[in-house]
Amino acid sequence: MPELPEVETVVRGLRPQVKGRTITAVRNTWPRHIDRPALPEFAARISGRAIADVSRRGKFILFPLDNGDTMIIHLRMSGHLAVVEGGASDDKHTHTVFELDNGREMRFRDIRKFGRVYLVSDAQEVLGKLGPEPLEGDFTVETLREIMQGSRRILKPFLLDQSKIAGIGNIYADEALFYAALNPQRRTDSLDGEDLARLHEGIQHVLRLGIEREGASISTYLKPSGEKGEMQDDVRVFRRTGEPCFYCGVPIERIVLGGRSTHFCPNCQT
DNA sequence: ACCGGAGCCTGTTAGC
């Protein structure tokens, strides 16, 4: 489900609800949701800790705690976080619940159970391999050139590689390539200076638009409030197979690259 | 280094 803009939206929604709150207890009905440490130690170590802040790195949500530990949550495909009044009715897909000191609770609902929760003393243990943040000021065209240096990979799988750039997923990879007018099957070593500049611009454009629109509710994604985002109304190619390109009218094509559905305009993207 | 395939899960949708 969530890529950088969706995760950023979740972080912004959660922060005012949980920053400064203390986690009084943890409930869990699916122990594998907790990646590390094992559930008993996890629950013991996090109970009584205050949440100092909520932030994001790539698609990971970070909850730094008052003892120096960091809880990290990855929503993967179908994860959803929300803060609700304690005692709300149980949901069959809510597997981990963090009870807070104000009577409310943060619920991690996750239909496909791919999401994971980590509790570590050093966040780098989980985040260490991530590439640069594409919306940070130091992510320039030159950065893009450097991380592609020596690579001959197909463009689409390259953009999905979190160790190259953090936060891009299937929607925003396709959308960025559309704005950059680049065919997703191109090789990274085939891009000239203008291609790189357009790709850099395309990546930042679609991610910023996604944040502005508070995420794409194309499948299951919802904001912490339970409302839909708006980005689904602004996609140009993603899951628009057979529909006319907004720019030239030629039908959008779907192919599979790196095992992932890939949508593009065969006329505009070369 | 990189690619493809399987696996992890449940739900929805497309096609017959």
Place this chain on the structure above:
DNA sequence: TGCTAACAGGCTCCGG
């Protein structure tokens, strides 16, 4: 309508 197969916004492991 009912059944089945394909597909789903992510990521990891394995073999080649």
